[in-house]
Amino acid sequence: MAGKPQIPNLAEIWNDIKSGKIISDISKSVTESQVWTSSFRHGYADTPRNRVLQIVSNVWLHLHPVKIHRHALRIKFTWCMGGITFLMFLVTVVTGVVLMFYYRPVGEYAYFDMKYLQYDVPFGMLMRNMHRWAAHSMVITVWLHMLRVFLTGSYKPPREFNWVIGVFLVTFTLLLSFTGYLLPWDQLAMWAVTVGTNMARGTPFLGHEGPFAEFVGVTSRYDARSVLLGGSLVGPPALLRFYVLHCILIPLVAGALMIVHFWRIRKDGGISGPL
Numbered sequence: 001m002a003g004k005p006q007i008p009n010l011a012e013i014w015n016d017i018k019s020g021k022i023i024s025d026i027s028k029s030v031t032e033s034q035v036w037t038s039s040f041r042h043g044y045a046d047t048p049r050n051r052v053l054q055i056v057s058n059v060w061l062h063l064h065p066v067k068i069h070r071h072a073l074r075i076k077f078t079w080c081m082g083g084i085t086f087l088m089f090l091v092t093v094v095t096g097v098v099l100m101f102y103y104r105p106v107g108e109y110a111y112f113d114m115k116y117l118q119y120d121v122p123f124g125m126l127m128r129n130m131h132r133w134a135a136h137s138m139v140i141t142v143w144l145h146m147l148r149v150f151l152t153g154s155y156k157p158p159r160e161f162n163w164v165i166g167v168f169l170v171t172f173t174l175l176l177s178f179t180g181y182l183l184p185w186d187q188l189a190m191w192a193v194t195v196g197t198n199m200a201r202g203t204p205f206l207g208h209e210g211p212f213a214e215f216v217g218v219t220s221r222y223d224a225r226s227v228l229l230g231g232s233l234v235g236p237p238a239l240l241r242f243y244v245l246h247c248i249l250i251p252l253v254a255g256a257l258m259i260v261h262f263w264r265i266r267k268d269g270g271i272s273g274p275l
C-alpha cells in the first residue's frame, strides 16, 4: 500500500542552507567522486611538502614554479612587461582564430571578407579591433620589456642565452606585425608591403641588390624579395604566403621560443633580483 507522500520539511532545509551543510554535502560528493579523484590528485593534508606535490602533480599548475623569489612579484622591478607581452600574444592568438573563420586569403575575397567581418558579423568589429590593438600593444610592451631587462642588467650571465632568445622573440614579434599588415588587402596594405619587401632587395647575401649578392649568385628572379612575394609584385601569391606566415609559421616558431624562454628563466634560478 502506498504510504503518505513525504512532505519536505522546509524549516529543516532552510537550516541546512543557513549552516552551509548543503554546500558542503554537494562539494564532498563532487570531490570524492571517481571522476574528480582520477582527474585531480589533490586534497592531501596541508603541509609544505604536499603543497609542492599539488603543484607538480597537476599539468596546468606545474607550468608555474613551485617557489619564486619575493622580488619577482614586485611590479617596480619587472614592470610585468614580459607577462603583459605574453598576455597580448594570447589575445592575438584567440581573436586571430575567430577572424580565420571569416577570412579567405584570396585576391577576390580578402578585402570584402574584412568588410563583412567588420560590419555584418556579430562582434566582428570587436574581434578585429581586439586583434589589432593587442598586436600594437605587444610591439610596445616587448620593447619596454627589453628596456627593463637592459636597465636591470638581467642580460648578464647566467641569463645571456635568454637575452639571445629574446632578440629572436622581438624579431618574430615585428615579423608577425609586418605579415599581418597585408591581409586587409586594401591600398594601405598593398603599398606598405611593396615598400617593406623592396627593402628585402638590399638584404646581405640574399637580396639581389645587397652586399655579397654576386658572391651567392642571387638574381632579381630568385632572391629574398621574390621568395617572400611568390613573384615580382605584391599580388595574390604574396597574399597567400603572408597569410601562411602570419597564421601558422611565425606564431608556431614564436610560441616555441616563448616556451624555451620561460623554461630558461626557471633554469637560470628564477627572475634576477636587486643586488
Ligand code: HEM
Binding pocket: 078, 079, 080, 081, 082, 083, 084, 085, 086, 089, 142, 145, 146, 149, 152, 154, 155, 159, 162, 163, 164, 165, 166, 167, 169, 170, 173, 258, 261, 265, 270, 271, 272, 273
Ligand atoms: C614575445 C616576447 C617576449 C615574451 C612573451 C617574454 C616574456 C618574459 C617573461 C614573462 C619574463 C619574466 C619576467 C618579466 O615578466 O619581466 C621574461 C624574462 C626575461 N626576458 Fe623576456 N619575453 C619576451 C621578449 C624578450 C626580449 C625581446 C628580451 C631581450 C632581448 C628578453 C629577455 C629576457 C630576459 C633576459 C629575462 C630574464 C629577466 C630577469 O631574470 O630579470 N625577453 N620574459
